[in-house]
Amino acid sequence: MKQFIPKITFWRVVATIIVVAGLYSTYLRFTGGLGASTNLSDDFPWGLWIGFDILVGVGLAAGGFTICAITHIFNIEKYKPLTRPAILTAFLGYLLVIFGLMYDLGKPYNIWHAIIYWNPRSVMFEVAWCVMLYTTVLFLEFLPIALEKFRLKKLLSFMKKTGILIMITGVILSTLHQSSLGSLFLIVPQKMYPLWYSGLLPLYFFISAVGAGLTMVIFEAYLSARAFNKGIEADLLSRIGLYSVIVLMLGLIIRLVDFFLTDKIHLLFTINNYTLLFYLEILVGTLVPFGLLIQKRIRENRRWLYASSIMVISGFLLNRLNVSITSITPATGVNYFPSINEISVTLMLVTLGMWAFKIIARNFPVFASEVHYENHQLNFDQKLSESNL
Amino acid sequence: MKKQKAILFDVTLCAGCGECYNACKEANHLPETADDFLKDHLSANTYTVVEEYGDVYTRKMCMHCVDPTCVSVCPVGAMEKTELGPVIYDADKCLGCRYCMQACPHHIPRYEWNKINPKVKKCIMCYERVKNGMQTTCAEACPTGATLFGDRDELIKIAQERLSSDPETYYQKIYGLEEAGGTNVLIISPVPFDQLGFAENLPKEALPTYTAKALEKIPGVVAGGGAFLAAMYWLTKRKNQIAAEEKQNKLNSISGDEK
Numbered sequence: 001m002k003q004f005i006p007k008i009t010f011w012r013v014v015a016t017i018i019v020v021a022g023l024y025s026t027y028l029r030f031t032g033g034l035g036a037s038t039n040l041s042d043d044f045p046w047g048l049w050i051g052f053d054i055l056v057g058v059g060l061a062a063g064g065f066t067i068c069a070i071t072h073i074f075n076i077e078k079y080k081p082l083t084r085p086a087i088l089t090a091f092l093g094y095l096l097v098i099f100g101l102m103y104d105l106g107k108p109y110n111i112w113h114a115i116i117y118w119n120p121r122s123v124m125f126e127v128a129w130c131v132m133l134y135t136t137v138l139f140l141e142f143l144p145i146a147l148e149k150f151r152l153k154k155l156l157s158f159m160k161k162t163g164i165l166i167m168i169t170g171v172i173l174s175t176l177h178q179s180s181l182g183s184l185f186l187i188v189p190q191k192m193y194p195l196w197y198s199g200l201l202p203l204y205f206f207i208s209a210v211g212a213g214l215t216m217v218i219f220e221a222y223l224s225a226r227a228f229n230k231g232i233e234a235d236l237l238s239r240i241g242l243y244s245v246i247v248l249m250l251g252l253i254i255r256l257v258d259f260f261l262t263d264k265i266h267l268l269f270t271i272n273n274y275t276l277l278f279y280l281e282i283l284v285g286t287l288v289p290f291g292l293l294i295q296k297r298i299r300e301n302r303r304w305l306y307a308s309s310i311m312v313i314s315g316f317l318l319n320r321l322n323v324s325i326t327s328i329t330p331a332t333g334v335n336y337f338p339s340i341n342e343i344s345v346t347l348m349l350v351t352l353g354m355w356a357f358k359i360i361a362r363n364f365p366v367f368a369s370e371v372h373y374e375n376h377q378l379n380f381d382q383k384l385s386e387s388n389l
Numbered sequence: 390m391k392k393q394k395a396i397l398f399d400v401t402l403c404a405g406c407g408e409c410y411n412a413c414k415e416a417n418h419l420p421e422t423a424d425d426f427l428k429d430h431l432s433a434n435t436y437t438v439v440e441e442y443g444d445v446y447t448r449k450m451c452m453h454c455v456d457p458t459c460v461s462v463c464p465v466g467a468m469e470k471t472e473l474g475p476v477i478y479d480a481d482k483c484l485g486c487r488y489c490m491q492a493c494p495h496h497i498p499r500y501e502w503n504k505i506n507p508k509v510k511k512c513i514m515c516y517e518r519v520k521n522g523m524q525t526t527c528a529e530a531c532p533t534g535a536t537l538f539g540d541r542d543e544l545i546k547i548a549q550e551r552l553s554s555d556p557e558t559y560y561q562k563i564y565g566l567e568e569a570g571g572t573n574v575l576i577i578s579p580v581p582f583d584q585l586g587f588a589e590n591l592p593k594e595a596l597p598t599y600t601a602k603a604l605e606k607i608p609g610v611v612a613g614g615g616a617f618l619a620a621m622y623w624l625t626k627r628k629n630q631i632a633a634e635e636k637q638n639k640l641n642s643i644s645g646d647e648k
Contacts, residue, residue, distance in 0.1 A: 035502030042432065042499045045490040073618050075625035106485020106500070106507040110465075117465035117482050123600050124464035124488050126607065168618045172611055183603040187458060187492045190590045202603050 015351050022348025025341035029103055037341040041334065048338035051324035052346050053100030055181055056317050057093055058131070059205070062213025064090025064138060065174035072167045079236060084145060084366045085224065086217050088357060091138040094131065096353045103345055123183045130177030137170040149364050179206040185323060195267050195278045196327035198258055207251035212285075212316035214244035215309040222306045223354075224361060238299040241308060245290040248312065252286045277318070277326055285315015393455075393474040393573060394519055395541035396528060397548055398448050400578035400585070401558055402535035405439055405446035412530035413437045416515060433501045436512040437527060440586065445578070447585045448527075448536065451476060451497045451512040452565060453573035454595070459489035459498060461597035467509075474541065474573040475514035483509060494569045494591050514573070541573055548577050570595025 006012065029037040040047050067086035071079045102108040114128040140159070147156045182205030189197055198204065218237050259265050268275065289308040293299040299308075325336060338346075361367060407426040413436050414421070423429035427441050437450035453476050460468040460476060467482040468489055485507060490498045501507035515525040523529075528538035537544060545566065552559045564582045565572035569591045576582070583589040 030505070033501075033503045033505055033507060035504075040502065042490065042502075043496075045487040045500065069618070073622045073625075075622070075629050077629070104486075106487065107483060108485075110482075110484045113465045113482055113484055117467075119461075119463055119466040121461045121597060121601065121604070122464045122466075122488075123604065124462060124486060126604065128464050164622055168615060168622070171618055172614045175614060176607060176610060180603070183600055184488070186599045186603055187462060187596050188494075189592065189596075189599060190494060190588065199599075199602075 015355065018344070018347045018351045021344040022351075025344045025348075026103070028341055029345070034104075034106060037339065039336060039339040039342065041336075043332045043334040044328070044336040046324060046328075047336055048321075048325075048342045048346060049100060049104035051321045052317070053104065053349060054097055055320040055324055057097040057100065057349075058181060059178065059209040059316060059320060060212060060216045060313065061090040061093030061097075062174065062178055062209035063216045064093075064141075064213070065171050066210050066213050067217060068141065068167050069171045072164065073171065079240075081233065081367075082217055082221070082236060082240070085220055085361070087138065087141045088145075088360060088366055089216060089220055091135075091142045092353050092356050092360075094135040094138055096349050097131065098135065100346075100349050123180050123186075127177050127180050127184070130173045130180065134170060134173040134177065137166055137173060140166050141170065145364050145366060175206065178209045179203065181205050182323075188328070191328055191331040192323075193274050193327040193330055194264055195274055196323045198255070198262070200254065200258055201323070204251060204255060207247060207254070208285075208316060208319060211244045211248035211251065212312055214240050214247070215289075215312040218244075218305060218309040219313060220357075222302070222309070224357075224367065234300065234302060238293075238305055241293045241299050241305050244312065245286070245293045245308070248286045249290045252282055274326065274330075277322055281315055281318045281322055283315075284311050285319060286312075289315075393472075393541040394514070395453070395474060395539065395544050395573040395575060396514070396525065397537040397539070397544040397575045397577070399535050399537070399548075399551065400445050400447050400576065400580075402533045403439070403446040403448070404533050404535070405441060406532060407439055408530040408532060409437060409448065409527035409536055410435075410439055412526045413512070416518075416526040431497065431499055433499045433508075433510040435499075436510070442580075442585050445580065445585070447576070447578065449586070450527075450574065451514070452495045452568075453512075453514055454495075454569060455571040455573065456595035456597055458492045458494055458569065458596045461600065462488045462492045464488070471516060473516075473519055475516040475519055477513045477516050478509055478511070480508040492596070494588060494596060495572075496588075541575075544575055548575055551577060567593045569593075570598075 025037060034040055038047060038049070063086045067079060067082050070076050071083045098111075101111065105111060114125060114132070119125045144156055144159050144163075147159065179202035182201035182203070185192060185197070185201055186199070218241055221237055259268065268278075289311045292304060292308050298304045329335065405427065410426045410429070413419070417436060419434045419436070422432060422434050427439060429435055429438050431438055431449060437448055439446050439448055453474055454470075457468065457470050457476050460466075460470050463483075464486060465482045465484060467479045467484075469477050469479065471477055487500060487509075489509060490500060498509045498511045500509060515523075515527075518525060524538035525536075528536045531537075537547070539547075545563065548563045552561055552563070558579055560578050560581055562582070563575055563577055564587055565575040568588070570593070576587070578585060581589070
């Protein structure tokens with residue numbers, strides 16, 4: 001007999017409260033409009049739902065295309081066990097971004113208009129198309145996992161043949177829109193606090209998404225290992241951790257050089273809240289994790305690796321909120337802080353995402369897969385050759 | 390191309406009577422929003438305001454940019470720069486992303502925050518009237534001639550004449566001549582424009598050129614990226630194959646030796 005009443009645990013209670021609160025905010029949003037549910041105004045038209053649900057959501061899903069590029073385009077086979085969890089995270093991430101967009105758009109029922117009314121001069125238009133196409137790509141990348149589950153072998157072998165085309169398309173689409181999320185802000189040079197405005201915003205957005213997306217893989221592997229007892233090889237994760245902080249450090253160096261070239265260095269020594277938030281962002285998001293994970297001993301310690309990944313993700317989050325909210329504040333003259341409804345909807349989205357990941361990872365071969373089988377084969381071959389030698 | 394229509398507002402002539410404000414409300418069927426029109430501000434129900442700065446008055450409304458930021462950022466083309474000059478809005482296309490509001494350098498578009506089916510609201514330079522050869526309702530209502538309607542190049546000439554014939558009175562600048570690529574609403578004033586709440590830190594080039602620089606790289610990223618990734622795939626695949634074959638050969642030769 002299966003148990004139908006789930007056991008009451010602390011996290012289940014918290015998750016239930018979050019979802020109930022989120023549903024109530026959903027009700028307010030769709031009956032009273034954005035005015036009744038958010039702290040947005042004519043002075044501050046973009047808030048948490050753009051800054052977190054869209055910018056952070058898309059950015060943290062970048063692990064999907066990065067790992068795919070490593071394993072399927074650069075054919076570095078040993079990272080293959082990370083591919084499926086990364087694809088699943090990205091797929092769910094994008095679905096949540098689209099779901100979140102439904103709250104933020106004033107007329108969500110017109111979302112499909114981007115398909116029929118074109119404005120190629122608009123960065124938002126490009127982002128809309130990339131997100132649509134890439135979500136389709138992610139679905140196709142996820143499909144083999146489902147096909148395997150239902151043993152649809154013919155389709156599966158067809159998918160494998162076309163796989164590389166899908167993967168390359170996915171990497172290009174991701175490169176385009178990850179950077180374009182930064183390009184969205186290129187058009188407000190006079191509104192943004194200069195610490196965050198730069199002509200290189202698209203590059204920064206791309207680099208930081210690659211770095212933070214990789215640490216999401218670590219974060220998840222750790223959570224899943226706790227949830228499913230399916231440990232992923234620690235060696236792979238610690239290497240991923242090292243690569244991610246190197247990428248992030250590279251991004252920071254480019255940023256500092258750009259400060260120097262555009263005469264903004266003095267801003268780093270101007271003491272105000274903006275400078276403090278900037279330092280917090282680079283310390284938590286890049287400098288401290290870099291200092292930690294560059295040391296072999298520390299990155300091979302599971303807890304430190306996990307802690308560093310949380311730091312990187314927090315720093316990334318802070319960066320996106322700084323670009324989209326903090327930097328706009330002085331020009332608008334308003335202090336925007338998200339309303340309780342904006343926060344509760346965002347928390348609900350995160351909770352739903354984690355819950356969906358858990359359900360799918362339980363029921364589909366996300367962790368245990370043919371990849372493991374292949375690895376077994378490989379080990380077997382190796383042992384054979386060793387014994388022969 | 391037709392001649393672009395424009396509005397010239399002369400701060401020195403404005404008496405602060407509010408006739409433009411009232412005429413605008415009436416023409417656009419907008420409800421009353423304030424007891425004292427001088428204390429009102431732009432909103433979903435107010436497309437133009439008269440503001441008091443010391444002993445002078447100025448108007449605020451959509452500037453109808455020559456190369457409008459709102460038109461360039463709208464993903465579905467709901468904002469349109471008409472041939473005649475007015476920037477108009479199509480609520481049926483709009484998704485409500487509010488990028489126009491975020492991006493507008495003059496902080497003009499307003500939103501119906503409390504509606505389920507919200508629209509972006511702003512002055513559309515009485516497009517229907519202008520299309521039929523009439524002037525805007527605010528220009529028609531103005532008793533002192535502070536708000537003039539006409540062809541943009543002619544209004545620029547008038548403004549230049551006023552500035553040069555009376556340099557004592559006028560601050561020597563036409564606001565809107567080159568702000569963010571220029572606007573179809575031009576303003577002349579006795580005081581610097583930042584004292585009247587106008588943005589003085591705008592670049593001279595139109596803001597859409599900033600994003601155009603990023604967007605024009607897309608074809609290169611697609612073509613170059615595609616070629617690079619395909620080449621990497623082929624190379625690394627081949628490398629792995631060779632490694633596997635060599636291993637196989639070794640195995641074969643070993644098993645061959647055993648036989």
